[in-house]
Amino acid sequence: MIKAQNLSKSYPDGTKGLSDLTLTINQGEFVAIIGRSGAGKSTFLRQVNGTILPTSGELNVLGVDILKAKTEELRKLRSKIGFIFQQFNLVKSLSVMQNVLTGRLGYHSDLAGTLGLFSEEDKKLALQYIKEVGLEGRHNSRADQLSGGQQQRVAIARALVQDPQIILADEPMASLDPKLSEVVLDLLKHFNQQKKISIIVNIHVLELAKKYAHRILALKAGRLVYDGPVSGLTDDVLKSVYD
Amino acid sequence: MTKTKINYNFLDKFLSFKYFIAAVLVGAFVWSAQATEFDLSVLWINRGQLWSFITGMFPPDTAIAKQVFDEVVITIQLAFVGTVIATIISLPLGFLAASNVMPKTKMGSFIVNTTRFLLNADRAIDAVILALFFAGAVGLGPFAGTLALAIHSVGMLGKLFFEAIESIDKGPVEAVESAGAGKLSVIRWAMIPQVIPYFITYFLFRFELNIRAAVVLGVVGAGGIGFLLQSYMKLFQYQKTCTVVLVILVLVMGLDYLSTKLRQRLIGS
Numbered sequence: 001m002i003k004a005q006n007l008s009k010s011y012p013d014g015t016k017g018l019s020d021l022t023l024t025i026n027q028g029e030f031v032a033i034i035g036r037s038g039a040g041k042s043t044f045l046r047q048v049n050g051t052i053l054p055t056s057g058e059l060n061v062l063g064v065d066i067l068k069a070k071t072e073e074l075r076k077l078r079s080k081i082g083f084i085f086q087q088f089n090l091v092k093s094l095s096v097m098q099n100v101l102t103g104r105l106g107y108h109s110d111l112a113g114t115l116g117l118f119s120e121e122d123k124k125l126a127l128q129y130i131k132e133v134g135l136e137g138r139h140n141s142r143a144d145q146l147s148g149g150q151q152q153r154v155a156i157a158r159a160l161v162q163d164p165q166i167i168l169a170d171e172p173m174a175s176l177d178p179k180l181s182e183v184v185l186d187l188l189k190h191f192n193q194q195k196k197i198s199i200i201v202n203i204h205v206l207e208l209a210k211k212y213a214h215r216i217l218a219l220k221a222g223r224l225v226y227d228g229p230v231s232g233l234t235d236d237v238l239k240s241v242y243d
Numbered sequence: 244m245t246k247t248k249i250n251y252n253f254l255d256k257f258l259s260f261k262y263f264i265a266a267v268l269v270g271a272f273v274w275s276a277q278a279t280e281f282d283l284s285v286l287w288i289n290r291g292q293l294w295s296f297i298t299g300m301f302p303p304d305t306a307i308a309k310q311v312f313d314e315v316v317i318t319i320q321l322a323f324v325g326t327v328i329a330t331i332i333s334l335p336l337g338f339l340a341a342s343n344v345m346p347k348t349k350m351g352s353f354i355v356n357t358t359r360f361l362l363n364a365d366r367a368i369d370a371v372i373l374a375l376f377f378a379g380a381v382g383l384g385p386f387a388g389t390l391a392l393a394i395h396s397v398g399m400l401g402k403l404f405f406e407a408i409e410s411i412d413k414g415p416v417e418a419v420e421s422a423g424a425g426k427l428s429v430i431r432w433a434m435i436p437q438v439i440p441y442f443i444t445y446f447l448f449r450f451e452l453n454i455r456a457a458v459v460l461g462v463v464g465a466g467g468i469g470f471l472l473q474s475y476m477k478l479f480q481y482q483k484t485c486t487v488v489l490v491i492l493v494l495v496m497g498l499d500y501l502s503t504k505l506r507q508r509l510i511g512s
Binding site: 049051075076077078079080081082083085087088089090091092093094098102103104105106107108109110111113114116155158159162 | 414415417418419420421422423424425426427428430431432433436437439440
């Protein structure tokens with residue numbers, strides 16, 4: 001499903017985002033990526049949906065070759081990949097419903113999307129996921145009238161309405177208090193099990209990574225230093241990741 | 244011992260020549276005042292005339308109230324049409340000049356830079372000059388004034404629009420892009436909702452400026468209340484002139500008040 005071979009990213013100023021990453025992630029996995037900030041966790045997620053392009057290596061996501069894909073192919077691929085951000089990234093002046101509906105834009109032509117020609121099916125799906133993330137009846141509220149935790153639920157509904165095969169989550173709990181972190185991760189876990197959506201989540205809190213993921217990837221300065229089950233995270237491994 | 248090196252900033256360097264600079268300023272002032280025939284004693288010598296001019300204005304002539312009111316309406320209409328047309332032209336230009344909308348290619352930055360250059364050039368030409376130009380083309384009257392305001396306002400509105408677009412939160416843009424939305428859909432759903440309050444504010448601000456400008460345009464013959472003012476002055480009808488001046492005063496002050504209130508409610512600052 002996701003196949004990376006010697007994947008590297010260097011920026012014009014010479015800094016390395018990722019070096020020589022080789023891994024395979026299968027459908028339905030719940031993967032947590034750990035590592036210090038700047039280790040390349042965000043870069044990796046953004047390469048998976050092609051918003052940052054790798055400089056060398058190979059990356060195949062859902063059968064699409066990221067390095068060779070044309071704009072339209074990338075757009076189609078992205079419609080199958082939900083993305084959840086640390087800062088929620090909702091359009092604050094729009095309603096919950098409108099924000100969730102933007103998750104359906106990948107299924108429409110650019111013109112139809114611009115004109116807001118969403119189908120009844122789109123609206124039904126949106127309402128359904130607004131309910132499933134626990135915000136039933138709030139679909140007409142403006143996004144900025146919601147609390148942080150509620151905004152992140154809207155963002156999860158926006159990702160789910162895409163009917164995604166993969167959800168990428170970049171520190172989805174870092175702006176929330178600890179209790180809400182678990183709520184967000186519980187939701188992701190729920191949809192991982194119910195719909196077999198693969199989840200790849202960047203987490204800086206080790207305990208949460210251990211609690212939710214089947215598999216841990218550890219990055220250090222752009223290199224993959226650990227790839228394996230939670231049980232294999234020995235003190236030695238952790239020391240090498242965080243030192 | 245090493246000498247401590249102090250980096251003087253430009254102001255410090257500038258001020259170290261203060262006597263020289265003062266001499267230059269005084270010289271330039273005297274030279275310019277002579278050229279412009281600046282002479283306060285003229286005011287004193289002609290004080291009788293000045294006094295009769297001022298007393299001649301009172302009491303203001305209220306008989307022309309209806310006519311003045313009609314011209315005020317035309318002035319506002321002139322400014323309104325000019326501002327609306329300017330906004331319609333400025334909206335696409337604002338997006339073309341925004342570096343976060345255009346692709347990061349050579350072609351993209353060429354479009355950005357060219358549009359910005361055109362907006363700068365447009366701002367540099369005053370509305371009065373444009374009005375004189377259009378009066379030559381379409382004749383004296385409100386139409387020339389409307390065209391002048393429409394064209395002149397594009398420069399400022401286009402700049403304000405692209406600056407608003409460039410200062411948006413790019414998080415929502417990334418989110419909507421990540422969902423597979425096309426370029427125009429991203430603009431529609433992630434950018435426009437963020438900039439709309441600013442665009443409305445800038446429209447009102449420019450409308451206010453254009454009403455003031457429309458008064459001045461009337462003086463050069465482009466219709467409205469300014470034209471009335473200039474006509475009465477030429478005919479030495481000071482009481483009528485006074486009425487017009489008072490109405491302009493009320494118009495501009497009232498407008499200032501309304502526009503400030505509205506802007507505060509829109510963007511709450």
